[in-house]
Amino acid sequence: MRGLQGKTVIVTGGGGGIGGATCRRFAEAGAHVAVLDRDGEAAARVAQAIAAGGGRALALACDITDRASVDAALASAEAVLGPVAVLVNNAGWDVFRPFVETRPEEWERLIAINIVGALHMHHAVLPGMVARRAGAIVNIASDAARVGSSGEAVYAACKGGLVALSKTLAREHARHGIRVNVVCPGPTATALFEGYKQGAGNPEKLEEAFRRAVPMGRIGAPEDLPGAILFFASDDAAYVTGQVLSVSGGLTMVG
Numbered sequence: 001m002r003g004l005q006g007k008t009v010i011v012t013g014g015g016g017g018i019g020g021a022t023c024r025r026f027a028e029a030g031a032h033v034a035v036l037d038r039d040g041e042a043a044a045r046v047a048q049a050i051a052a053g054g055g056r057a058l059a060l061a062c063d064i065t066d067r068a069s070v071d072a073a074l075a076s077a078e079a080v081l082g083p084v085a086v087l088v089n090n091a092g093w094d095v096f097r098p099f100v101e102t103r104p105e106e107w108e109r110l111i112a113i114n115i116v117g118a119l120h121m122h123h124a125v126l127p128g129m130v131a132r133r134a135g136a137i138v139n140i141a142s143d144a145a146r147v148g149s150s151g152e153a154v155y156a157a158c159k160g161g162l163v164a165l166s167k168t169l170a171r172e173h174a175r176h177g178i179r180v181n182v183v184c185p186g187p188t189a190t191a192l193f194e195g196y197k198q199g200a201g202n203p204e205k206l207e208e209a210f211r212r213a214v215p216m217g218r219i220g221a222p223e224d225l226p227g228a229i230l231f232f233a234s235d236d237a238a239y240v241t242g243q244v245l246s247v248s249g250g251l252t253m254v255g
């Protein structure tokens with residue numbers, strides 16, 4: 001993909017399944033990668049693997065729900081790797097529970113990670129992008145945001161909010177040369193999906209149901225996602241903003 005060589009990229013949740021695969025792919029494209037994760041050890045493992053392969057990466061232990069932590073991480077990333085050209089808001093969390101069985105404390109955690117954290121990241125990074133009149137943001141939502149998903153009401157509400165936020169910021173910042181797009185994974189084999197299946201009480205049955213619902217007949221792999229994410233981040237998407245792309249084996253087909 002064009003235009004990623006030498007660019008500084010921040011990936012939140014970079015120590016996780018989709019985030020780790022995305023960090024590695026950006027490094028392969030020659031980008032300098034800030035691997036941001038609440039789990040500092042997971043971030044360090046991804047950054048070390050990139051460095052061992054000859055790439056440039058920095059691990060940042062950061063909780064995106066805490067604005068002071070976000071500001072400190074951004075300052076460290078820019079001091080070491082230079083101004084941020086690309087932000088990938090990928091950190092997320094989910095739990096399977098029918099809505100009436102959920103508790104407000106659970107909503108607060110879901111909202112803090114899946115929407116407030118993304119707000120902090122946008123709010124921290126955008127002023128620099130506006131000043132430089134350049135930037136690309138890729139937000140990782142979910143097919144749950146597009147068509148709903150039983151057992152994920154609050155998560156789906158947050159991801160739907162992330163889609164609406166992305167379209168609004170795409171409009172506000174197009175004139176500043178900043179593009180904002182969204183990638184929606186479907187069921188993808190990561191720690192998050194494993195926890196979600198366990199929460200449903202019958203993991204094998206749930207996985208089989210998802211597999212049957214996916215026209216391509218398989219659960220996604222983390223490596224299925226970076227292609228779409230890098231496209232939106234790259235100069236090949238220079239005339240693309242405010243768009244939502246599902247990477248889910250055809251699970252949803254939205255016109």
Ligand SMILES: NC(=O)c1ccc[n+]([C@@H]2O[C@H](COP(=O)([O-])OP(=O)(O)OC[C@H]3O[C@@H](n4cnc5c(N)ncnc54)[C@H](O)[C@@H]3O)[C@@H](O)[C@H]2O)c1
Pocket residue numbers: 012013014015016017018019036037038039042062063064065089090091092093094113117140141142143184185186187188189190191192193
């Ligand atoms: N796996 C799926 O089936 C699936 C489906 C649809 C959407 N998604 C979305 O894809 C994204 C990546 O998820 P994944 O499946 O790779 O999960 P994952 O659990 O492998 O990775 C998520 C990462 O986010 C980090 N994280 C969580 N809260 C954080 C916080 N407050 N601050 C900083 N880091 C934090 C975790 O430590 C973890 O490393 C998420 O936004 C998720 O909602 C995943």
